[in-house]
Amino acid sequence: MHKIEISAEIDLLSENKRLAEKNREFLAKNGIRAINIMGAIGSGKTLLIEKTVDSLREYKFGVILGDVICRADYERVKKHDVKVEPINTGKECHLDAHLISHVIEGFDDVDVILIENVGNLVCPVDFDLGEDFRVVMVSVTEGDDVVEKHPEIFRLADVIIINKISLADAVEADVEKMVRDAKRVNGRALILKTDLKKDIGFDEWLDFVRRVVQK
Amino acid sequence: MACLILKHFVHEMSFASVIVENALRVAEENGAKKVKSVTVVVGELLLINPDQLEFCYQVASQGTILENSRIEIEVAKADISCVNCGKKYSQPIYLCEDCGGFVSVKGGKEMILKKIEIENRDGG
Numbered sequence: 336m337h338k339i340e341i342s343a344e345i346d347l348l349s350e351n352k353r354l355a356e357k358n359r360e361f362l363a364k365n366g367i368r369a370i371n372i373m374g375a376i377g378s379g380k381t382l383l384i385e386k387t388v389d390s391l392r393e394y395k396f397g398v399i400l401g402d403v404i405c406r407a408d409y410e411r412v413k414k415h416d417v418k419v420e421p422i423n424t425g426k427e428c429h430l431d432a433h434l435i436s437h438v439i440e441g442f443d444d445v446d447v448i449l450i451e452n453v454g455n456l457v458c459p460v461d462f463d464l465g466e467d468f469r470v471v472m473v474s475v476t477e478g479d480d481v482v483e484k485h486p487e488i489f490r491l492a493d494v495i496i497i498n499k500i501s502l503a504d505a506v507e508a509d510v511e512k513m514v515r516d517a518k519r520v521n522g523r524a525l526i527l528k529t530d531l532k533k534d535i536g537f538d539e540w541l542d543f544v545r546r547v548v549q550k
Numbered sequence: 551m552a553c554l555i556l557k558h559f560v561h562e563m564s565f566a567s568v569i570v571e572n573a574l575r576v577a578e579e580n581g582a583k584k585v586k587s588v589t590v591v592v593g594e595l596l597l598i599n600p601d602q603l604e605f606c607y608q609v610a611s612q613g614t615i616l617e618n619s620r621i622e623i624e625v626a627k628a629d630i631s632c633v634n635c636g637k638k639y640s641q642p643i644y645l646c647e648d649c650g651g652f653v654s655v656k657g658g659k660e661m662i663l664k665k666i667e668i669e670n671r672d673g674g
Contacts, residue, residue, distance in 0.1 A: 337669065337670050338586065338669055339667070339668050341576060341665060343572070343573075343663045343664060344662060344663070344665075346660070347568045347590075347663055348659075348660070350568075428564075457597060458561045460597075461596055486644040490644065520644045520645070522652050
């Protein structure tokens with residue numbers, strides 16, 4: 336019996352990167368914009384998707400819902416007369432480029448794909464899906480230190496949404512501190528203060544979607 | 551609480567599965583009978599907990615020739631520099647301590663299967 340040391344030097348994240356690029360090529364070829372929406376559980380991701388597809392009827396949307404078990408969200412979004420595919424991730428805490436690739440093949444006729452990632456602020460960070468834009472959504476009810484506690488996901492975001500701002504006083508959250516923290520880790524992101532249930536800040540979000548889809 | 555633990559736990563599990571899958575392929579290509587150890591380089595910005603990764607590796611390798619092998623985890627330091635003043639950091643940092651400028655991240659997010667140590671088939 337011989338003991339042998341074998342040098343491998345394999346980049347273990349390269350497979351996801353390769354598939355993400357493939358997704359990106361597919362999206363570009365078909366003129367589709369993809370938006371990856373990440374955020375904590377209960378931050379308002381599903382409501383953002385529901386309101387967006389209702390408000391922008393001029394575009395054809397495809398919606399991908401990722402969750403450990405996403406039947407409930409699927410039933411919610413399906414009612415909005417839009418193409419929707421659930422991805423049950425089971426034990427996985429994030430979507431990856433491979434999971435997305437199968438679904439987008441059936442979405443080749445849409446203008447925009449909204450992807451709801453699995454609800455948490457840690458795991459989805461390192462998995463590029465091939466999206467054009469990354470949105471991170473949090474709410475004041477998660478505590479006004481949520482941004483400074485998860486800098487990496489905010490650092491890489493194109494849009495940062497701070498939701499449920501009408502509840503800030505009730506939960507003693509300082510919205511301006513959250514905005515300051517977001518600006519400190521990411522100087523280029525668009526930062527929106529919203530309360531989706533009261534339509535606060537929602538028009539600015541719609542402006543963003545219109546702007547990037549028409550590009 | 552259990553839910554929180556599970557969420558972070560499965561993050562390591564998906565990385566462990568990729569390590570096992572690739573290490574098995576390399577082992578088989580080299581005619582291994584048994585794998586003694588696997589060495590991986592993990593960038594510290596991946597926010598991987600080495601103890602959890604080790605535990606997940608043990609679970610994911612069960613029933614394969616990797617079972618009971620050792621996983622050596624080498625942590626790769628972050629390679630971060632301030633876009634404003636150029637100061638370099640090897641610690642995870644999100645704002646320059648000197649000038650408060652934004653930073654760009656060049657290294658610390660990699661995961662590399664560096665080497666494996668195997669016992670090969672008799673005479674091999």
